[in-house]
Amino acid sequence: xxxxxxxxxxxxxxxxxxxxxxxxxxxxxxxxxxxxxxxxxxxxxxxxxxxxxxxxxxxxxxxxxxxxxxxxxxxxxxxxxxxxxxxxxxxxxxxxxxxxxxxxxxxxxxxxxxxxxxxxxxxxxxxxxxxxxxxxxxxxxxxxxxxxxxxxxxxxxxxxxxxxxxxxxxxxxxxxxxxxxxxxxxxxxxxxxxxxxxxxxxxxxxxxxxxxxxxxxxxxxxxxxxxxxxxxxxxxxxxxxxxxxxxxxxxxxxxxxxxxxxxxxxxxxxxxxxxxxxxxxxxxxxxxxxxxxxxxxxxxxxxxxxxxxxxxxxxxxxxxxxxxxxxxxxxxxxxxxxxxxxxxxxxxxxxxxxxxxxxxxxxxxxxxxxxxxxxxxxxxxxxxxxxxxxxxxxxxxxxxxxxxxxxxxxxxxxxxxxxxxxxxxxxxxxxxxxxxxxxxxxxxxxxxxxxxxxxxxxxxxxxxxxxxxxxxxxxxxxxxxxxxxxxxxxxxxxxxxxxxxxxxxxxxxxxxxxxxxxxxxxxxxxxxxxxxxxxxxxxxxxxxxxxxxxxxxxxxxxxxxxxxxxxxxxxxxxxxxxxxxxxxxxxxxxxxxxxxxxxxxxxxxxxxxxxxxxxxxxxxxxxxxxxxxxxxxxxxxxxxxxxxxxxxxxxxxxxxxxxxxxxxxxxxxxxxxxxxxxxxxxxxxxxxxxxxxxxxxxxxxxxxxxxxxxxxxxxxxxxxxxxxxxxxxxxxxxxxxxxxxxxxxxxxxxxxxxxxxxxxxxxxxxxxxxxxxxxxxxxxxxxxxxxxxxxxxxxxxxxxxxxxxxxxxxxxxxxxxxxxxxxxxxxxxxxxxxxxxxxxxxxxxxxxxxxxxxxxxxxxxxxxxxxxxxxxxx
DNA sequence: GTAGCTGGTGGGTTTA
DNA sequence: TAAACCCACCAGCTAC
Numbered sequence: 071x072x073x074x075x076x077x078x079x080x081x082x083x084x085x086x087x088x089x090x091x092x093x094x095x096x097x098x099x100x101x102x103x104x105x106x107x108x109x110x111x112x113x114x115x116x117x118x119x120x121x122x123x124x125x126x127x128x129x130x131x132x133x134x135x136x137x138x139x140x141x142x143x144x145x146x147x148x149x150x151x152x153x154x155x156x157x158x159x160x161x162x163x164x165x166x167x168x169x170x171x172x173x174x175x176x177x178x179x180x181x182x183x184x185x186x187x188x189x190x191x192x193x194x195x196x197x198x199x200x201x202x203x204x205x206x207x208x209x210x211x212x213x214x215x216x217x218x219x220x221x222x223x224x225x226x227x228x229x230x231x232x233x234x235x236x237x238x239x240x241x242x243x244x245x246x247x248x249x250x251x252x253x254x255x256x257x258x259x260x261x262x263x264x265x266x267x268x269x270x271x272x273x274x275x276x277x278x279x280x281x282x283x284x285x286x287x288x289x290x291x292x293x294x295x296x297x298x299x300x301x302x303x304x305x306x307x308x309x310x311x312x313x314x315x316x317x318x319x320x321x322x323x324x325x326x327x328x329x330x331x332x333x334x335x336x337x338x339x340x341x342x343x344x345x346x347x348x349x350x351x352x353x354x355x356x357x358x359x360x361x362x363x364x365x366x367x368x369x370x371x372x373x374x375x376x377x378x379x380x381x382x383x384x385x386x387x388x389x390x391x392x393x394x395x396x397x398x399x400x401x402x403x404x405x406x407x408x409x410x411x412x413x414x415x416x417x418x419x420x421x422x423x424x425x426x427x428x429x430x431x432x433x434x435x436x437x438x439x440x441x442x443x444x445x446x447x448x449x450x451x452x453x454x455x456x457x458x459x460x461x462x463x464x465x466x467x468x469x470x471x472x473x474x475x476x477x478x479x480x481x482x483x484x485x486x487x488x489x490x491x492x493x494x495x496x497x498x499x500x501x502x503x504x505x506x507x508x509x510x511x512x513x514x515x516x517x518x519x520x521x522x523x524x525x526x527x528x529x530x531x532x533x534x535x536x537x538x539x540x541x542x543x544x545x546x547x548x549x550x551x552x553x554x555x556x557x558x559x560x561x562x563x564x565x566x567x568x569x570x571x572x573x574x575x576x577x578x579x580x581x582x583x584x585x586x587x588x589x590x591x592x593x594x595x596x597x598x599x600x601x602x603x604x605x606x607x608x609x610x611x612x613x614x615x616x617x618x619x620x621x622x623x624x625x626x627x628x629x630x631x632x633x634x635x636x637x638x639x640x641x642x643x644x645x646x647x648x649x650x651x652x653x654x655x656x657x658x659x660x661x662x663x664x665x666x667x668x669x670x671x672x673x674x675x676x677x678x679x680x681x682x683x684x685x686x687x688x689x690x691x692x693x694x695x696x697x698x699x700x701x702x703x704x705x706x707x708x709x710x711x712x713x714x715x716x717x718x719x720x721x722x723x724x725x726x727x728x729x730x731x732x733x734x735x736x737x738x739x740x741x742x743x744x745x746x747x748x749x750x751x752x753x754x755x756x757x758x759x760x761x762x763x764x765x766x767x768x769x770x771x772x773x774x775x776x777x778x779x780x781x782x783x784x785x786x787x788x789x790x791x792x793x794x795x796x797x798x799x800x801x802x803x804x805x806x807x808x809x810x811x812x813x814x815x816x817x818x819x820x821x822x823x824x825x826x827x828x829x830x831x832x833x834x835x836x837x838x839x840x841x842x843x844x845x846x847x848x849x850x851x852x853x854x855x856x857x858x859x860x861x862x863x864x865x866x867x868x869x870x871x872x873x874x875x876x877x878x879x880x881x882x883x884x885x886x887x888x889x890x891x892x893x894x895x896x897x898x899x900x901x902x903x904x905x906x907x908x909x910x911x912x913x914x915x916x917x918x919x920x921x922x923x924x925x926x927x928x929x930x931x932x933x934x935x936x937x938x939x940x941x942x943x944x
Numbered sequence: 945g946t947a948g949c950t951g952g953t954g955g956g957t958t959t960a
Numbered sequence: 961t962a963a964a965c966c967c968a969c970c971a972g973c974t975a976c
Contacts, residue, residue, distance in 0.1 A: 586946030
């Protein structure tokens with residue numbers, strides 16, 4: 071049979087050869103079951119159909135024909151003949167083929183590990199063609215063992231740390247949320263049962279669910295497809311606990327406190343385009359949804375503990391019903407807020423207590439918890455588990471205190487003022503007193519629902535961009551959502567390298583830092599009619615213009631500057647090289663480097679997308695999708711500079727980053743000079759921007775002044791764009807701008823009436839609301855009204871209110887991040903002291919969380935304000 | 945990724 | 961002798 075669809079997730083399991091199927095736990099990315107006998111890896115591609123008759127239905131592709139492998143190359147010795155090299159490689163090949171070692175599993179059982187086979191191969195290493203070995207292994211878990219042995223045999227090892235499923239995607243050129251075509255036969259019997267869920271055996275109360283077809287693949291390949299409006303089912307969940315009254319501690323403990331509510335939110339019905347092939351689960355919902363609209367409504371469901379159950383501390387039924395719901399709903403994506411760090415961990419403990427399996431996987435397997443690792447990771451087979459808190463932490467810089475309600479409000483999902491808000495103490499009260507007071511219990515239910523709905527809303531706002539990034543980078547969404555930008559770039563580069571026959575270099579860090587951007591000291595005070603100019607995509611443009619790439623960098627000594635009369639000594643001649651200013655790093659002008667080829671391609675793709683966007687209405691779904699695509703390309707392109715300077719990067723090359731910033735400094739200084747030559751007074755400049763005004767007396771009327779400044783700015787920009795390989799764009803026009811005299815700190819009023827603030831306390835998360843409110847008002851009065859006296863008066867009233875104790879405590883709460891364990895702080899800072907006191911009274915703040923505190927006059931130290939998650943700090 | 949600001953700690957030194 | 965001052969450093973956070 072043939073099947074087409076799009077890829078959602080990938081993992082693998084190991085199965086015993088010979089016997090039908092195998093026992094053991096379901097494999098996951100990076101994991102696998104074990105046991106005696108011969109085993110082999112089976113890659114599982116979790117897909118959704120795109121064919122018209124069964125759109126949105128699930129199927130899983132089983133591929134048993136992919137072998138784990140890695141590369142090994144001899145260390146290159148200077149000037150050795152071709153024959154000598156080949157002879158050595160043949161010798162090494164024999165050596166590697168003979169490798170046999172004992173591998174001890176965590177249970178202590180021994181396992182004999184051999185190399186499966188070895189092939190000769192040709193690959194490029196930083197542009198240089200090299201001959202080496204491609205070493206295949208029986209199982210993915212053998213790679214780390216054999217890698218060490220191959221190293222011992224005197225070879226340099228490459229690409230031995232690419233996870234097996236990722237290796238599969240790269241080699242097959244498959245991408246998540248993109249097309250897959252498979253030829254094979256439908257799996258039957260035990261094989262099918264093991265690999266897809268819901269054949270009806272596990273869910274007692276529910277009807278038999280629709281079947282997930284499993285296909286034993288004989289051929290799997292990429293299939294181009296339209297990627298708009300993919301039918302993806304998201305399930306958001308959240309759980310609430312109540313702590314025993316009088317137990318002192320404010321934190322619920324999974325050892326004793328049961329889960330009182332699990333709330334879920336989801337959209338019911340098919341995604342846009344109809345619900346063909348779906349007989350049930352459509353309920354009596356309205357089907358008439360407009361094209362392009364959201365259409366289907368958000369639904370919620372609560373799993374609530376009963377009184378008697380609470381008395382026994384027995385939340386088994388609640389957990390079971392939740393799991394059954396997951397299996398019935400079959401979500402593609404499961405989201406929660408801090409779900410990896412909290413909800414799943416709690417569920418794990420509670421499930422263990424009752425001896426029930428947390429089988430939320432699409433194959434009925436249990437939720438897998440990553441061991442070790444700095445951050446707790448949670449994996450669910452066949453589904454994409456995403457912790458939105460991690461996403462918000464990484465991507466929503468402007469939300470300072472990343473509580474669920476704050477993020478939801480910021481994204482326009484749900485206003486805080488329009489939902490039920492409860493503190494942990496109130497949750498307790500609503501629970502315990504709710505048995506008498508029905509209303510309070512209702513409030514708790516509304517609260518639980520609001521949390522799940524907010525999580526769903528956040529997912530719907532944030533995931534589309536993540537999905538585009540996932541498709542582009544080639545990493546499954548759940549993993550990608552946890553990765554930092556550097557690792558995302560690296561994943562993308564790894565796939566690109568494969569396409570270009572390049573090897574991914576091994577990591578070789580360094581501690582050395584390098585000089586960054588140039589900042590011109592600002593001219594203190596108030597300025598009027600200032601134009602802001604900036605270089606668009608300065609670093610990427612520089613990298614492309616000067617072919618900056620790890621493979622075009624010429625080591626000092628290899629480049630010879632041709633002096634008059636002197637012969638050529640190095641491998642490269644000066645006129646064939648770009649030399650960076652100040653640092654004098656050299657880069658070959660040709661051929662185009664690895665980075666340049668990729669970046670040029672990305673920029674071309676982005677340009678094409680942007681022009682395609684113009685053909686669509688801004689509110690259309692086509693436009694929105696294209697917009698997300700161009701955004702993700704931009705994010706990636708802009709990350710290349712940072713990536714080359716990230717010392718944990720595989721393609722790390724300090725000189726690349728160093729040269730990039732050196733050219734940046736060179737050009738911004740040149741631009742300042744040119745602007746001043748044209749009659750501008752440059753009042754400030756930072757890295758890639760210039761703030762300039764015309765000296766007084768050029769024109770008299772205010773309106774003319776703006777026109778004059780802009781006209782001049784256009785002239786300067788044109789001249790600069792002609793002379794330099796960069797575009798200088800007019801970014802903004804400020805009617806007034808105020809500099810405190812310090813770098814990176816100013817406030818401005820644009821000609822559109824908006825106030826822009828940079829660096830000042832308003833922008834900082836470690837100042838209390840009151841301070842920020844006051845500063846905002848002062849800035850308004852100074853910039854808009856130009857009335858410092860009024861500002862002064864206003865501040866005085868605020869100070870008086872403060873002295874009179876009229877200011878509410880919440881407005882004085884300061885939040886600061888606890889960046890490490892309390893014990894490892896050298897200095898006694900207020901928020902650390904506050905965190906310690908909170909701990910003493912039973913509220914444990916995790917590393918990385920924000921500690922709320924208030925500084926009181928004459929107090930011994932910090933006193934707590936009501937936090938949302940944590941109760942007051944003692 | 946580097947540049948830069950600010951507040952605070954903690955120790956040593958100066959000052960009234 | 962204690963308050964005032966100075967300074968290097970730690971820590972957190974932001975601009976680009």
